[in-house]
Amino acid sequence: MGGTPQDGGDVTMKFAPKGPTVIDTSSAPSPREGARPPTMADVAERVGVSRQLVGLVFRNAAGVGADTREKILEAARVLGYSPNTAARALRAGSTKYIGVIFDPAHSAPVEIIEWLYAFAHESGYRIVVSALTPIREESEAITEIVGHRCEALILIAPRSSPELLRRVAGQIPIVVIGRGIPNSEFDLVRSQGASGIDSVVTHLAGLGHTEITYVHGVDMLDGALRLSGYRSAVQRLALTEQIVEIRGDYTEECGATAARILLARAALPTAIVCNNDQAALGLSHTLAAAGVRIPADVSITGFDDSRVARLSFMNLTTVRQDPKEVGEAAIAAAIRRITGRGATGTEVFTSARLVVRGSTAVPAR
Amino acid sequence: MGGTPQDGGDVTMKFAPKGPTVIDTSSAPSPREGARPPTMADVAERVGVSRQLVGLVFRNAAGVGADTREKILEAARVLGYSPNTAARALRAGSTKYIGVIFDPAHSAPVEIIEWLYAFAHESGYRIVVSALTPIREESEAITEIVGHRCEALILIAPRSSPELLRRVAGQIPIVVIGRGIPNSEFDLVRSQGASGIDSVVTHLAGLGHTEITYVHGVDMLDGALRLSGYRSAVQRLALTEQIVEIRGDYTEECGATAARILLARAALPTAIVCNNDQAALGLSHTLAAAGVRIPADVSITGFDDSRVARLSFMNLTTVRQDPKEVGEAAIAAAIRRITGRGATGTEVFTSARLVVRGSTAVPAR
Structure with missing residues (x-):
């Protein structure tokens, strides 16, 4: 096989999302059939703290004691409480969503996606993906993502015209992966x-x-x-x-x-x-x-x-x-735009490194 | 090549989403840089109708004259107005989202996805997809989809334990594609x-x-x-x-x-x-x-x-x-559950039909 060593398990841990995983394979009791979904107030009541404190924990805000934080997360797990991201986003003004549009028929984007998830989570953002298919056009996917109130949009190898992309960039910050388009409206990330x-x-x-x-x-x-x-x-x-x-x-x-x-x-x-x-x-x-x-x-x-x-x-x-380097650069560019620390279009060239395996050898002749 | 005829272009038209595509390649002016996004009120003002009427058009509600409807959609296009699906969903109580979880490394799910989009749109629902990756677990994707307040969840070839799936089914209606799990809590769609x-x-x-x-x-x-x-x-x-x-x-x-x-x-x-x-x-x-x-x-x-x-x-x-038949059956099952017209688990077997191409021939011996 030859090849290069794969990224180890430590990477998986390092970039695991920081928020609580409410549904898991452990022994949380299932909510009663037909019961209303548990709310933040239920969690607060169970722990004996204020609803506001529970909110702080789920926003990963500073200032909550480690013990209390643990108790709140445990109670949420037991009750099956899941933070309502949509409602939270609307209340907060900023949605903390980043949209990603890709074509799953190509193999390279699929591997970039996982790193977009990882780096977005690390920075407190969530990913909403929209898949392109033979009958589903890019402009349709863009409209959908804008409708989700994403704060930025990452397009992997988009096929839309530069004019359309510039127009969309007037509404929402855009990062384009894998395509060079001379412009000052959005950011580019592509390999060398x-x-x-x-x-x-x-x-x-x-x-x-x-x-x-x-x-x-x-x-x-x-x-x-x-x-x-x-x-x-x-x-x-x-x-x-x-x-x-x-x-x-x-x-x-x-x-x-x-x-x-x-x-x-x-x-x-x-x-x-x-x-x-x-x-x-x-x-x-x-x-x-x-x-x-x-x-x-x-x-x-x-x-x-x-x-x-x-x-x-x-x-x-x-x-x-x-794909990790590409994902990291794209999320960084998106967040720079969202937080207003980037104004003109940037272009990042990520590394492209030779990997020698068994399909090449000295010529017979 | 042999093979079967592919679905023609008429299918594309038939299942195109009915809602307006606000961003397209035509000549809509881009909003001014830094300006607030256009609202429903802006559209109403431009056309000279009430905000409520604009809302009706974007909900595809009946009772709006064709002329007025056209004017409203045109004004929305010119202003760059996109209906805010998240806010609308919260106001309406029902979100009209159906979540889909799939692994893009497998080729069959990718082709089912496009039909899930098509049939969901046809019934007035929108799809939120969540992609599985080598470092992204199914339970994490499920938590994310629940957080999006989806009304149902379609899992393509899920690998989670039947116990976890049953537990999740207590919170949200579930349709499982491509895996037989004897149960009464959720619906199954798989090919013969x-x-x-x-x-x-x-x-x-x-x-x-x-x-x-x-x-x-x-x-x-x-x-x-x-x-x-x-x-x-x-x-x-x-x-x-x-x-x-x-x-x-x-x-x-x-x-x-x-x-x-x-x-x-x-x-x-x-x-x-x-x-x-x-x-x-x-x-x-x-x-x-x-x-x-x-x-x-x-x-x-x-x-x-x-x-x-x-x-x-x-x-x-x-x-x-x-994949079209699978997608149609899955969306139908999800909507039956959402609208309360299905209670016990159903199992749909979709067709599996021989397609003869060039990789088979009479044996040489």
């Missing part, structure tokens, strides 16, 4: 796609490859950034540029189509650099079905280090776009 | 896993296969149901039972592990029935890398008809678990 692809090409050249083909998903957001990394590396290493351009889908089908194009030629290159991990899956599957051995005949690389790259049968050399 | 797998085995036997191996993901929810379909079909067709049991992961790695076990034997079966599409991907990738041709050497089948099955290089014969 150019240097990431450059490091992959450099790795392959170091193994002795001289015929290194790049699969360019033309319609992929940030596709141009990654392509530029290939171009600069090839130029620096005095290699010949070999680019297969694929329009439309830029994930599995993109890789499969590129494989068919390459198989139709007289000879395959000795190495193929893909625009992302999912494309590498489609490419390697199609090549393997045609009898091509990986990496004996052809070395293959991806980008993202998503779960696809770590599958045992892929064992893919790739570029790690650290 | 047994008859689905039976139809696949029958299809393979009809092609002339007699050595049909089943890959059983022991830890998959509803895994036992699918296995029972294999067993009954094999018995009816007087074939020999050949089961590869895989513990732990039941998706891509499950298929890859099964492939390695089968490759280590003296001979491969002529057909392999997988517990789901993702397992079929891992299996076929691993077999192809070992030089096995699909379907010339081995026929392979899946279950779900998720996007994995429809990838051109998979072109997988599978069982279609109709």
